[in-house]
């Protein structure tokens with residue numbers, strides 16, 4: 001078949017997960033030759049990322065494309081341009097939901113079971129033709145089972161996350177120096193905190209395994225840094241002094257916490273987070289231990305590029321990094337090739353009170369040593385098992401979240 005070259009809108013709504021790397025190999029209609037899940041080497045596994053203030057900027061683009069993406073779901077789906085797709089060769093496939101074989105151009109074929117589904121019969125509606133292989137909910141549930149079944153192989157984890165070999169992952173997290181506390185009552189400190197890794201080494205391995213699995217399934221190489229690739233924006237373009245209205249410079253003491261997080265990641269003391277799979281939201285991130293208010297949970301990492309060059313990008317994870325007076329200088333972080341756990345964190349539905357209540361993180365941009373960075377920071381105490389959420393919209397409201405759960 002094909003769900004081919006995609007229309008220009010966000011994929012925000014799969015009730016199934018689009019797993020480009022892992023998807024099944026049995027479909028006759030696949031465009032690519034991704035390895036079968038059954039053939040994946042699940043030895044692979046683990047580490048993490050780490051990762052007001054001058055506010056968040058997910059997908060804050062000034063482009064007209066984003067305006068299209070922010071239309072309500074009903075209006076949005078009627079504007080889909082499916083005409084670019086290539087029809088299935090002579091196949092007579094009916095939608096498994098409405099049982100009709102009409103609207104052939106809207107039929108998505110599962111890359112594992114080959115069953116058809118109208119994009120508009122799926123709940124939530126699939127707005128964008130998946131770029132890679134696509135699995136129906138039945139098949140993605142089966143696949144998810146294998147996601148949680150991987151073996152924990154320490155050497156693989158060390159290699160995956162390029163953890164410094166001098167550290168022993170079987171030990172507890174390295175000891176921290178005790179800080180002296182004053183007897184006087186102090187004003188509540190608003191200092192940023194470094195995260196506290198889980199003490200149990202096996203638990204940390206599992207956390208890292210979950211990140212490695214999610215990244216591998218999404219064909220993303222692990223990177224805990226902003227990356228400047230040839231042909232994309234150079235490092236010199238990331239100049240926070242160009243930020244319209246200025247960007248908050250990270251305070252010295254907060255920088256110490258930030259650096260500590262970076263160091264911990266390098267030695268495999270990952271943040272206490274687990275990536276899980278949710279049939280509505282896709283990959284999601286959960287706290288796997290207590291996270292205190294104001295903790296730096298992760299840095300949003302990936303390739304830095306000019307926003308103007310990404311206007312037709314179909315990624316749903318592009319994060320705004322620098323907003324200048326000149327659109328041509330605005331920067332974004334693109335985690336589609338390199339990235340870390342931050343790109344799996346869910347967004348709130350910021351159109352509903354329920355959605356807003358879920359928020360426990362904030363995406364905040366800082367000038368750190370003359371380079372803009374986007375960090376995900378806890379805005380309240382978060383308990384083990386809580387799913388992490390932040391508002392994908394910063395000061396602009398152009399990331400469509402009205403269909404979010």
Ligand SMILES: C[S@@+](CC[C@H](N)C(=O)[O-])C[C@H]1O[C@@H](n2cnc3c(N)ncnc32)[C@H](O)[C@@H]1O
Pocket residue numbers: 010011012013014017280281282283284316317343344345346347348349403404405
């Ligand atoms: C930055 S990615 C988050 C990771 C994503 N779940 C994945 O599996 O790769 C953003 C996409 O995740 C999904 N998502 C995030 N938050 C959601 C929510 N609250 N409800 C439904 N889908 C959500 C949407 O498809 C959105 O376009």
